[in-house]
Amino acid sequence: MKLCEGRVAIVTGAGRGLGRAHALMLAKHGAKVVVNDFGGAADGSGSHDATPAEEVVATIRAFGGEAVTDTHNVADWQGAKAMVDRAVSAFGGLDILVNNAGILRDRMLVNMTEQEWDSVINVHLKGTFAPTHHAANYWRQQQKAGKTVDARVINTTSHSGLFCNIGQANYAAAKAGIASFSLVAARELQRYGVTVNAIAPRAETRMTHGLREWTPEQLERRDPEWIAALVTWLASPEAADVSGRVFEAWGYGYTVAESWQHGPITEASRDPAGLGEKIEQVVRFARPNAGIDRDTWLAV
Incomplete structure (x- = not known):
């Protein structure tokens, strides 16, 4: 069964890795795809x-x-608009935007x-906002x-971005921003018939290659196709009731990542001298921050 038959999709950063897998999977499920990629190295x-x-x-056309x-830069305001216009002019509309670059x-x-x-914040955060802005205006x-x-x-x-990896202050800040942006956009765009979700993928691509050695089984579970399957389902009409969610995704499973939650509370005070014991108490009873390898299945 083709989940996205007749739908029109844009996938940014689709020349390699995860974006390539998304574009191929969407096309195999019947979507007409605008394959966006600026080119260049992983940095x-x-x-x-x-x-x-x-x-x-060429690969998509080869299988029919x-x-x-x-090839527009997704972080360029007019380039992002031209990309949306490209989908409409080539295929008559737009139904799906996958911000992956x-x-x-x-x-x-x-x-x-x-x-x-600046470069990382620009590509990730503005490069998600700009295409979404122009696509949302088209749908409105x-x-x-x-x-x-x-x-x-x-x-x-x-x-x-969700669990704060050291050595990636720029990348983590941008990705955390994308998660929050997705939840806000989901609330704002629901009135126009648009769902917005985000994925936190774990896959072996050129951006992760060489970071550590993987066993053959681990590499297989890090194949981008596992993530592309979830993206394709979320892009389909079947997912009309799923919005404002962040999913962790790889070959070991899919998890809904729960956002910030209200924790323990203490009385407020206008006098900072009396706060020590109160703050120490709420910190003591608060759950620790989730770590990037906190759960067993994520540490595999």
């Missing part, structure tokens, strides 16, 4: 290269699917440069014109 350096996007489009390339420039906080901070116009909208936004957060 965002290098010249503009259309080859990765073109190769994915429909796809076109797009990203780069890594890891550095300990005290050694991180301004440029290393459709809804106001009396057309039925059943659209999806699927954003990419990270375990680093």
Whole structure:
């Protein structure tokens, strides 16, 4: 059964890794796909290269699917709009936006440069906001014109953003921002017939290659296809009632990541001198922060 038959999707950063897997899976399930990829290295350096996007489009067309390339920078305001316009002009509409594009420039906080901070925040956070903004405006116009909208936004957060990996202050801040952005967008866009969810994937791609040695079984469970299956389902009409959720995803399973929760409370005071015992008490009774490897299945 093809879950996304006739639907139109944009996948950003779709030339390699997770984005490539998303684009191929969506196409196999009947979606017409705009394959966006600016090209360049995993850290965002290098010249503009259309080859990765073109190769994915060729693969999709080879198995009978429909796809076109797009090489705009997702963090460029007009480029993001042009990407949405590309979907509408090529396929007559837009139903699915998968914000996947990203780069890594890891550095300990005290050694991180301004440029290393700005570039990662720009690609991840603005590169999620800008396409979503333009897609949302397209869907709002459709809804106001009396057309039925059943659209999806699927954003990419990270375990680093949710559980705070050291050496990634820029990346974690951007990814945590994407998680919160997704929940706000879900609330704002529901009136237009749009669901918004986020995934925190664990996969072996060029962004993670060489970080550590994996067993063959671990590598198999880190195949991007496990995540692409969830993304494709979330993009389908079957997922119309699922919105405002963050999913952890890999071959070991899918988990709904629960957001910040209200913890223990103590009386407020206008006198800071009397706060010590009270604050120590609520901290003592509060649950510890979830770690990136806190749960057994996540530590595999």
